[in-house]
Amino acid sequence: xxxxxxxxxxxxxxxxxxxxxxxxxxxxxxxxxxxxxxxxxxxxxxxxxxxxxxxxxxxxxxxxxxxxxx
Amino acid sequence: xxxxxxxxxxxxxxxxxxxxxxxxxxxxxxxxxxxxxxxxxxxxxxxxxxxxxxxxxxxxxxxxxxxxxxxxxxxxxxxxxxxxxxxxxxxxxxxxxxxxxxxxxxxxxxxxxxxxxxxxxxxxxxxxxxxxxxxxxxxxxxxxxxxxxxxxxxxxxxxxxxxxxxxxxxxxxxxxxxxxxxxxxxxxxxxxxxxx
Numbered sequence: 223x224x225x226x227x228x229x230x231x232x233x234x235x236x237x238x239x240x241x242x243x244x245x246x247x248x249x250x251x252x253x254x255x256x257x258x259x260x261x262x263x264x265x266x267x268x269x270x271x272x273x274x275x276x277x278x279x280x281x282x283x284x285x286x287x288x289x290x291x292x
Numbered sequence: 293x294x295x296x297x298x299x300x301x302x303x304x305x306x307x308x309x310x311x312x313x314x315x316x317x318x319x320x321x322x323x324x325x326x327x328x329x330x331x332x333x334x335x336x337x338x339x340x341x342x343x344x345x346x347x348x349x350x351x352x353x354x355x356x357x358x359x360x361x362x363x364x365x366x367x368x369x370x371x372x373x374x375x376x377x378x379x380x381x382x383x384x385x386x387x388x389x390x391x392x393x394x395x396x397x398x399x400x401x402x403x404x405x406x407x408x409x410x411x412x413x414x415x416x417x418x419x420x421x422x423x424x425x426x427x428x429x430x431x432x433x434x435x436x437x438x439x440x441x442x443x444x445x446x447x448x449x450x451x452x453x454x455x456x457x458x459x460x461x462x463x464x465x466x467x468x469x470x471x472x473x474x475x476x477x478x479x480x481x482x483x484x485x486x487x488x
Contacts, residue, residue, distance in 0.1 A: 241303075241305060241411045242384075242387070245383065246383065250381060250383040252304065252308075252335065252336075252339075252342060253303070253304045253305045253308050253309075253336075253411070254304075254308050254312075254336075254342040254343030254344060254345070255342075255343075257308060257309070257312065257343055257455060257456075257458055258343060258458070260456060261456060261457060261458060266452075266456055267309070267452050267455060267456055269433060269452075270431040270433060270434065272434075275434075278428050278429065278430065279430060279434050279437075279438070281428050282407055282428045282430045282434065282435075282438060283438045283441065283442070285297050285405050285407060285428070286297065286322045286323075286324070286407070286438055286442075287322075287438075287442050
């Protein structure tokens, strides 16, 4: 992996690049390869921020578990 | 019996992440039908040596009554083309198939609702959704956090930590291309059984 690809992997890990874009930049690799490269580089999976998506997540929860929805 | 909620697994990320964390069954912790477009299953499993591939195939086979492998025109055309070009790759095949499935007019009837499970939050923007109030998009981690909040699982983060460590087990990442034909036949069998 060259420096440009390494930077792309780090950007993905920080949530600044989508998995699809990363996969294209790394030569159309699969998502499993993304997981493997992250592990090898000791980088975490990106965590999608909840801020701004609270309503969608609450709606999903109510649909998934309607009896427990507030 | 069909459920009012349909979980559409619209890219390979959720399947692979959950498979390598040995947590695919979490998708069944919700009272819902699970729908996987055929091309998404293909992308996740076409090389049996890839991370999670064998676990995903085994899981789908074990839960055929709960999981629908949705046939798509995109995969049908791709599979036909592979007869003459065996190493054909179409990086956006799964994405196109997912869009095709979501846009099928008969997919959500009456009061049915759809939950799109994906790693990419951009997919919904490319879909012509008839009624966005009936479809919501969540990431794998969102899905796991909801299960955690409902005390169905112990820890969403633990699943991600297991997935992050997955690539450190070389035996699971070892290439076994000779299994490709077997995997392909398994997918075709799963799709065929659904169509019958």
